[in-house]
Amino acid sequence: MKVLVVDDDPQIVRALRLTLRSVGYEVETAVDGQEAIRMAATIRPDIVMLDLGMPAVDGIDVIAALRGWSEVPILVVSGRTGSADKVEALDAGADDYVTKPFEIDELLARLRALGRRRGGVDAAPVLRVGDAEIDLGAKAVARGGERVRLTPTEWRILEQLARAEGRLVTRAELLTELWGTAEVRDTGYLRIYISQLRKKLEPRPAAPKHILTEAGMGYRLVTGP
Template structure:
């Protein structure tokens, strides 16, 4: 697996290169945001580690540029601990957020988890409910054959539910998966994104049949309401 590291701290890049190479990863590195975008286009990494505070293009701008053409997992590794920075990066399309300083074992575990979650493209299932098809490999949802535009956060919420059809997914689980922290509290974010998903995917958003709320607990994706 090839990993691109984008960080303007040469000591950190060197340490990560040594550690990741020792664990079998092929590592390429860029010292600023513009170089990261160029190198990503040239080398097509399987996963990217990005700092937020880089020169030329910052981390969020790099994520936005990359998400125009790649679905490779992006992990932000940053010294910024504010929830606003995390939300901005994740909304832009990052898959995870690790705060500096970090334990190497934790970072490696997160990389392994992302590798399992994304998996080989051919192994990802296609989930259908009503006239909606969710292609987990292509990271796309269609309704009646027409592709539905979803924001990165809407997609992550739908993807998590689609990977666990029929199961209750608690609010805290979704908050941790989407925003990457147990400390984030639900201030109406999940209700807002669920409302948007229902408008885009449910035949009657006011009376949902598939994207259901379990009062006081979380949400559930029901593929076939008649069988429930």
């Protein structure tokens, strides 16, 4: 069984990787919420083990994003011990909740119980944006039945917006995804790429209804007709 471990603490990740592999699990890891969502859509884990206090995208938002297309069992492993945190995670779609520090025997028992469900990520999401379809699994866009050709940079921007569907993606997040740092001096290239995406996807690029600008903050992708 394949377990996706999502935690930004390298010591915990290392310990879980060694422990889980020693009892026969295949282990993949992610260090932030954005990476977790991308990996869940591509590697199709049998179980997701998730910390809540994640950089980039909070654990609750990761749960909500996964539940948009997947029934994969989600085990929250978090240092947040309050009942309100547990209720919020379970209401968002988590299947079980273990607090840190945890006993490894209990953790393995919880994993075995969730493993019997073996929901997995059945399919990566396909989003409809007007008359266009964005297939995140195939990394492809079609419009009116015809393939839309995107540059690698255009795809990376669109994919990040699609993964956050409906939520704001800040300029800093987009710049970090594209160039590895939010400190890159933006000379208008990001706006140019957004304009190109609108020309390829929006019915009326001059009056966009799907790729929206949030002034001074960033962009969001709104799906639907």
